[in-house]
Amino acid sequence: MTRTEKAQFIDELTAEFKASDGLIVCDYKGLNTKAIESLRNTSRPGAIKVKVIKNTLASIAMKNAGIEGLELKDTNIFVWGDDQLAVTKVVATFAKTNPSFIIKSGYAGGIVVDAAKVEALSKMPSRNELIGMLLSTWMAPITNFTIGLDALRAKKQESA
Known part of the structure; x- marks a missing residue:
């Protein structure tokens, strides 16, 4: 990816992160491609986006969007959308059926939340x-x- 492509990608991510109400960071290590595609397919009807993004690019986009406090380490998959409850429900449901999928943290309603809070929001x-x-x-x-x-x-x- 060239420098201009990275800049364009960061701009797109920044706009999407600003427009979203909920953002959840999860660890996907140990999941196969079929499982990740299953997550993407279940999230599409709710206009929820699922993407594996390089941590440095994601951190720049989050900083530009005003989202701070999320620590990005290891392998991360990002799940975001307009409805924070729908995002948490999709992630929590998928985490129940896939033990390799671990919820790390999230950003909902303007605050950083941990995995327990994401679980609680999914039950609302x-x-x-x-x-x-x-x-x-x-x-x-x-x-x-x-x-x-x-x-x-x-x-x-x-x-x-």
Whole structure:
């Protein structure tokens, strides 16, 4: 890779890191190509990007994007996307099925998080699930009222 290609690659990474809400760094040593492709395939529907990047290039791009505090050592695969919960869910699910895949650290919501925090974030309900819970809570009184009215109607018809 020439110097200009590296500069262009760093600029692209910087823009993507700035636009993303969640970034997770994982160790992929011991995984074969088929397993990494499986991770990429599961992440595509959620617009989550998975890429093995040289540590020096990634650190420059993260510094340019304002992401500091992540220590990059050994072999790293970077997973990032717009929805931090979706990113954590994909990574945590993949880590459960592949013991060689180790979550190192991440950057979510403007702070550096460790592997335990990434696991905790992956267990949180998504935005759509929270909206569904809220709507069901709002609909409960109306639903109960209509059930009561229907029971009253049935009782009146039965007695008549």
